[in-house]
Amino acid sequence: MPPRAKPKLAVWKFASCDGCQLSLLNCEAELLRLAGAVDIAYFPEASRAMAKGPYDVSLVEGSITTPHDAERIHQVRRASKLLITIGACATAGGIQALRNFKDVKDFIRAVYASPQYIDTLGKSTAIADHVRVDFELRGCPINKDQLLEVVTALLQGRKPATPPDSVCMECKRHGLVCVLVAHGTPCLGPVTHAGCGALCPVYHRGCYGCFGPKETPNTASLSRAWLGLGATEDDVVRAFRSFNAYAEPFRRESEAHERVQITE
Amino acid sequence: MREGSTMNVLERDALDLLFTSLKERGFTLVGPTVRERAIVYDEMFSAADLPWGWTDRQEAGTYRLERRADDAAFGFTVGPHAWKRFLFPPVQSLFRAERSGSKMALRPAGPFAARYALIGVRACELAAIDRQDKVFLGGTYVDPVYRQRREGAFVVAVQCGQAGGTCFCASMGTGPRAGSGFDLALTEVLEDGRHWFLVEEGSERGTEVVATLPVRAATEEEIAAAGRAVERAEAEMGRTLDTEGLRELFLRNYENRHWDRVAERCLGCGNCTMVCPTCFCATVDDVTDLAGQAAERVRRWDSCFTIDFSYLHGGSVRSSIAARYRQWITHKLATWTDQFGAPGCVGCGRCITWCPVGIDLTEETRALRALDHGAPAAPQGGAS
Ligand code: SF4
Ligand code: SF4
Ligand code: SF4
Numbered sequence: 001m002p003p004r005a006k007p008k009l010a011v012w013k014f015a016s017c018d019g020c021q022l023s024l025l026n027c028e029a030e031l032l033r034l035a036g037a038v039d040i041a042y043f044p045e046a047s048r049a050m051a052k053g054p055y056d057v058s059l060v061e062g063s064i065t066t067p068h069d070a071e072r073i074h075q076v077r078r079a080s081k082l083l084i085t086i087g088a089c090a091t092a093g094g095i096q097a098l099r100n101f102k103d104v105k106d107f108i109r110a111v112y113a114s115p116q117y118i119d120t121l122g123k124s125t126a127i128a129d130h131v132r133v134d135f136e137l138r139g140c141p142i143n144k145d146q147l148l149e150v151v152t153a154l155l156q157g158r159k160p161a162t163p164p165d166s167v168c169m170e171c172k173r174h175g176l177v178c179v180l181v182a183h184g185t186p187c188l189g190p191v192t193h194a195g196c197g198a199l200c201p202v203y204h205r206g207c208y209g210c211f212g213p214k215e216t217p218n219t220a221s222l223s224r225a226w227l228g229l230g231a232t233e234d235d236v237v238r239a240f241r242s243f244n245a246y247a248e249p250f251r252r253e254s255e256a257h258e259r260v261q262i263t264e
Numbered sequence: 265m266r267e268g269s270t271m272n273v274l275e276r277d278a279l280d281l282l283f284t285s286l287k288e289r290g291f292t293l294v295g296p297t298v299r300e301r302a303i304v305y306d307e308m309f310s311a312a313d314l315p316w317g318w319t320d321r322q323e324a325g326t327y328r329l330e331r332r333a334d335d336a337a338f339g340f341t342v343g344p345h346a347w348k349r350f351l352f353p354p355v356q357s358l359f360r361a362e363r364s365g366s367k368m369a370l371r372p373a374g375p376f377a378a379r380y381a382l383i384g385v386r387a388c389e390l391a392a393i394d395r396q397d398k399v400f401l402g403g404t405y406v407d408p409v410y411r412q413r414r415e416g417a418f419v420v421a422v423q424c425g426q427a428g429g430t431c432f433c434a435s436m437g438t439g440p441r442a443g444s445g446f447d448l449a450l451t452e453v454l455e456d457g458r459h460w461f462l463v464e465e466g467s468e469r470g471t472e473v474v475a476t477l478p479v480r481a482a483t484e485e486e487i488a489a490a491g492r493a494v495e496r497a498e499a500e501m502g503r504t505l506d507t508e509g510l511r512e513l514f515l516r517n518y519e520n521r522h523w524d525r526v527a528e529r530c531l532g533c534g535n536c537t538m539v540c541p542t543c544f545c546a547t548v549d550d551v552t553d554l555a556g557q558a559a560e561r562v563r564r565w566d567s568c569f570t571i572d573f574s575y576l577h578g579g580s581v582r583s584s585i586a587a588r589y590r591q592w593i594t595h596k597l598a599t600w601t602d603q604f605g606a607p608g609c610v611g612c613g614r615c616i617t618w619c620p621v622g623i624d625l626t627e628e629t630r631a632l633r634a635l636d637h638g639a640p641a642a643p644q645g646g647a648s
């Protein structure tokens with residue numbers, strides 16, 4: 001094969017905790033191989049690399065929470081051939097999307113001495129609400145093996161193997177004992193997108209839903225099962241309202257149970 | 265018990281010698297042991313790893329590990345694991361491909377051989393292994409992974425002395441008594457202050473192993489005592505399934521509002537197929553290295569409950585949960601018979617216990633019968 005020019009990779013940060021970028025840095029040995037396979041052209045978190053675009057692949061971490069970022073994401077899109085969102089913030093608005101359920105002005109008044117200097121949007125939103133996204137990688141944080149798989153697959157021009165089915169599928173392949181059935185521990189695994197390797201059930205905990213909704217999630221049925229295990233309506237609201245609170249199926253489910261609480 | 269087969273008695277304290285004998289023959293022992301508050305199948309090192317004095321209580325969607333009043337080693341029913349985990353591994357590399365210059369070299373994975381002694385295989389599980397034999401070894405294409413592992417396996421069956429809350433092997437004609445398909449079969453007896461095992465030989469290999477053990481011929485009274493233990497299991501079946509006209513029932517009810525009712529509860533999580541000892545579906549992923557110099561094909565268990573399972577060009581054929589549940593139960597109880605000559609369900613009850621929302625195929629079949637217009641109406645709901 002003729003030698004190819006190395007594809008240019010950029011890593012962008014919006015409203016986020018940097019955890020997903022850290023997953024990339026945690027790739028250790030593979031990171032060196034990655035650096036051999038791509039030209040890391042823009043990655044302020046890790047290097048002084050600030051090469052100008054256009055970029056072949058942009059990894060975008062974080063959600064859109066300010067008018068400035070709502071502009072900047074369009075620049076990133078224009079400069080990128082492929083735009084991949086990494087993590088719950090970029091894909092669903094993140095934990096900071098909890099503001100979406102309240103009036104953000106109340107928070108600003110409560111937190112800042114001079115609220116007039118704060119320029120923020122009423123909602124924290126996913127990148128795909130603003131620009132076209134070519135691939136979404138789930139997780140809070142993302143799984144580094146999945147990140148490598150996505151980058152590798154795109155470099156080779158194939159579809160990444162990141163199945164959208166339930167965490168239960170991974171849990172069962174590992175041969176773990178189901179914490180919901182055998183221990184009565186509420187678990188979000190049956191409605192949560194695979195990818196973490198059933199990390200919480202490995203430690204005998206219920207899944208927290210870090211990877212957001214699976215394909216066709218039946219959240220209403222799982223909530224009924226949780227209530228049957230002794231969880232309260234409030235527990236259900238909180239479970240669905242975490243890192244992926246504003247992912248559509250999770251948002252609807254938490255709102256349904258919030259309404260129950262109000263009418264009770 | 266089969267006519268003419270040899271019956272011997274092995275005392276409780278000598279059971280470990282069976283384990284030692286199998287290890288000396290080069291087998292890796294796998295069998296029931298307590299882990300994560302359940303009785304799972306895992307590697308074992310001696311008879312001490314058995315769940316002595318433990319049992320389980322199972323209902324739709326619940327499993328609880330509990331203490332027994334006695335010290336039985338096999339006083340429980342089937343748990344979250346099936347033997348397919350060892351014969352048809354959940355994740356399996358099939359081959360690698362490497363590029364050097366303009367050439368590509370294929371390197372098959374394997375050998376896949378493993379010599380497992382499966383300890384404590386129940387009657388329904390022997391039937392399940394038989395069903396998977398038909399799938400993996402029966403047709404034109406033989407699965408090399410399954411074949412090598414299956415051929416290497418030594419099977420120690422255990423006759424059930426009790427049935428679980430979700431068991432219905434008696435309805436499916438697969439148990440509770442194991443008649444064949446094993447090298448040795450044990451019946452555990454705790455009676456009149458004695459604790460011993462009746463050992464039945466099912467193969468020449470089994471006979472050779474028994475020859476190394478301190479056994480003595482069983483008396484008629486001992487054989488009768490072992491028989492009573494299995495009769496207890498038969499009387500205790502937690503569930504029943506009316507198999508009359510089952511295949512036709514499903515085939516004429518592709519369209520039925522019942523499927524939408526199940527879909528309100530079904531999570532589409534796939535747990536039922538993952539725990540099922542007969543489900544054989546897998547998918548393959550082709551993964552590559554960053555430099556594009558090596559590729560690997562990896563097989564992993566899949567399920568007809570995932571949307572990708574029925575993905576064809578342009579989309580998924582079974583996008584609704586209703587369609588996926590219908591596919592699952594219709595395959596298990598109807599179309600499997602067309603493919604392999606017997607149903608894909610052996611009545612082990614795992615899919616009932618391990619469904620997080622307790623969907624029970626015996627209840628769903630009963631409900632479908634009640635709505636079925638092509639057959640005389642049957643009473644709806646309730647355990648029969
Ligand atoms: S522990 Fe959770 S993720 Fe695992 S099978 Fe049970 S419900 Fe699913
Ligand atoms: S029931 Fe589903 S997963 Fe099981 S063998 Fe049939 S198609 Fe495969
Ligand atoms: S369908 Fe259910 S009861 Fe039947 S063999 Fe499979 S897991 Fe057991």
Ligand code: SF4
Binds near residue numbers: 537569619
């Ligand atoms: S029947 Fe139960 S275990 Fe099977 S996919 Fe539906 S919810 Fe999951």
